[in-house]
Amino acid sequence: MPDTVKVxxxxxxxxxxxxxxxxxxxxxxxxGYAATSLDKVAVRxxxxxxxxxxxxxxxxxxxMAVLDSIHEEQIHGVVAAFTRDVDLDGRIExxxxxxxxxxGQPRWTALEVEFGAIARQSPYVATELVKRHREIRTxxxxxVRQVTTEAGIEGVDPDKAATTLLxxxxxxxxxxxxxxxxxxxxxxxxxRALLRGTGSTS
Amino acid sequence: MPDTVKVxxxxxxxxxxxxxxxxxxxxxxxxGYAATSLDKVAVRxxxxxxxxxxxxxxxxxxxMAVLDSIHEEQIHGVVAAFTRDVDLDGRIExxxxxxxxxxGQPRWTALEVEFGAIARQSPYVATELVKRHREIRTxxxxxVRQVTTEAGIEGVDPDKAATTLLxxxxxxxxxxxxxxxxxxxxxxxxxRALLRGTGSTS
DNA sequence: CATACTCAGATACCGCTAGTATCTGAAATG
DNA sequence: CATTTCAGATACTAGCGGTATCTGAGTATG
Numbered sequence: 525m526p527d528t529v530k531v532x533x534x535x536x537x538x539x540x541x542x543x544x545x546x547x548x549x550x551x552x553x554x555x556g557y558a559a560t561s562l563d564k565v566a567v568r569x570x571x572x573x574x575x576x577x578x579x580x581x582x583x584x585x586x587x588m589a590v591l592d593s594i595h596e597e598q599i600h601g602v603v604a605a606f607t608r609d610v611d612l613d614g615r616i617e618x619x620x621x622x623x624x625x626x627x628g629q630p631r632w633t634a635l636e637v638e639f640g641a642i643a644r645q646s647p648y649v650a651t652e653l654v655k656r657h658r659e660i661r662t663x664x665x666x667x668v669r670q671v672t673t674e675a676g677i678e679g680v681d682p683d684k685a686a687t688t689l690l691x692x693x694x695x696x697x698x699x700x701x702x703x704x705x706x707x708x709x710x711x712x713x714x715x716r717a718l719l720r721g722t723g724s725t726s
Numbered sequence: 727m728p729d730t731v732k733v734x735x736x737x738x739x740x741x742x743x744x745x746x747x748x749x750x751x752x753x754x755x756x757x758g759y760a761a762t763s764l765d766k767v768a769v770r771x772x773x774x775x776x777x778x779x780x781x782x783x784x785x786x787x788x789x790m791a792v793l794d795s796i797h798e799e800q801i802h803g804v805v806a807a808f809t810r811d812v813d814l815d816g817r818i819e820x821x822x823x824x825x826x827x828x829x830g831q832p833r834w835t836a837l838e839v840e841f842g843a844i845a846r847q848s849p850y851v852a853t854e855l856v857k858r859h860r861e862i863r864t865x866x867x868x869x870v871r872q873v874t875t876e877a878g879i880e881g882v883d884p885d886k887a888a889t890t891l892l893x894x895x896x897x898x899x900x901x902x903x904x905x906x907x908x909x910x911x912x913x914x915x916x917x918r919a920l921l922r923g924t925g926s927t928s
Numbered sequence: 929c930a931t932a933c934t935c936a937g938a939t940a941c942c943g944c945t946a947g948t949a950t951c952t953g954a955a956a957t958g
Numbered sequence: 959c960a961t962t963t964c965a966g967a968t969a970c971t972a973g974c975g976g977t978a979t980c981t982g983a984g985t986a987t988g
Contacts, residue, residue: 638843643904654905688912695893702845703856710890
C-alpha cells in the first residue's frame with residue numbers, strides 16, 4: 525500500500541495553491557480582507573508565508589483567485605436557478621430566491637466591496653475587477669434579454685436593466701452587511717418591475 | 727496691533743480639531759481610508775500624531791467626523807435641490823441632477839463604502855454607521871412620502887422606495903468608482919419609475 | 929546510478945502602520 | 959506667584975505586506 529503517495533512537483537504545488545485559496549476564502553469571508561493576514565492564512569493552511577508568495581504575486585492576487593472561485597459557484601447557482609423553470613414567473617421567482625439567499629448572507633458582498641475599494645490604489649485590482657464586473661453585467665443583460673424576448677415583453681433595455689440590478693444587488697448587500705434590518709425583498713420587486721416592461725406606449 | 731491673537735485653550739483645540747478634519751477629509755477622499763496614514767494627516771495639518779489622538783479616539787473616529795462633515799453638505803445639497811422647485815417633475819429632475827453629480831464624482835461613495843467594510847471588525851463603526859444610514863433612509867422615505875402625497879400618487883411604499891433608492895445609489899457609486907463607463911442615468915429613471923407609482927390595481 | 933540543476937517553500941529581514949505610554953510647557957486656577 | 963491641568967510632541971511597540979536569501983527534495987542529464 526502506498527503510504528506516501530507519489531506526486532510530481534507541479535501536482536504538489538497545485539495542491540498547495542488550492543489549499544491556500546480555500547483557507548484564504550474562508551478567512552476573507554469570515555474576517556474581511558484587511559483583517560486577514562497572509563501569515564495567518566499560510567499557517568492555517570499548514571505552510572509559511574513563503575508558500576503564498578511563491579504561488580501568488582501578493583495579497584491582491586490571492587484575493588482575486590478567491591473571488592474567482594466564489595464567482596464560479598455563484599454563476600453556477602444563477603444558471604441553475606434560472607434554467608430550472610421555463611415560464612417567466614417561475615424564473616423570476618427562482619432568481620429572486622437566489623438573490624435573497626446571497627444578500628441574506630452578505631459576507632460575500634462585503635468582501636467584494638471591501639476589495640473593490642483597493643482598486644483606487646492598485647491598477648491591477650482595478651483592471652481585473654472592471655473586467656469581471658463587465659462580464660457579470662453583460663451576463664445579466666443577456667439573461668434579461670432572453671427572458672423578455674421569450675415572454676414577448678417590449679420596451680426593456682437589457683443593458684440598463686443589468687446595471688440597475690447589479691447596482692441594486694451591490695447596494696443592498698452593502699447595507700445589509702451592516703444593518704440586518706434591511707428589507708431585501710425590494711430586490712425581487714424591482715426585478716419584477718423591470719422585467720414587466722416599463723413600456724414606451726400605454 | 728495683536729500679532730498673536732489671544733485664544734483660549736478650548737478655542738485652540740477646536741481649531742486643531744477642525745483643521746485635522748479638513749485635512750483628513752481631503753486625504754481620505756483623495757487616497758482612500760486605508761492608504762491615508764494618521765501621521766501624514768497630522769504632519770500635513772501642521773501637527774504631530776499626538777494631536778490626532780488627543781482629539782479623536784483613533785482613526786475610525788476621525789473618519790466618522792470626516793463623513794459627518796461630508797454628510798452635512800450632502801444633505802444641504804439635497805434639500806436645496808428639492809426645495810428649489812414645486813412641481814413633481816422639477817423636483818425629480820433636481821434630485822436626479824444632484825444624484826448624477828454625486829455619483830459622477832464617486833470618491834465620496836468609495837470612501838463611504840471602504841469605511842463601511844470596517845464595520846465588521848469594529849462595533850463602534852458598525853453602530854454609528856447603522857445609525858446614520860437609518861437616518862438617511864428615513865429622510866429619503868420622508869421625501870418620497872411628501873412628493874407622492876403632494877402629487878396625489880397612490881401605491882408607493884415610501885420605506886421600500888427609500889431602501890431601493892439608497893441601495894441603488896450606493897451600488898451605482900461603487901460600480902462607478904471603479905468603472906467610469908457605468909451609466910448613472912438609470913438612477914434617475916428608476917427614481918421616476920418608483921415615484922410614478924407601481925400601483926396596486928391600476 | 930551518480931551528479932548538477934531547479935525551484936517550492938522556509939527563514940530572516942525591512943519599512944510602514946495604528947495605537948500606547950510618557951513627557952513637556954503653556955494656559956487655567958487659586 | 960505657585961500649582962494643577964492637559965493639548966500636543968516624542969518615543970516606543972506589535973503586527974502588517976513585501977523582499978531577499980537560503981535550503982533541500984524533485985528533476986533532468988552523463
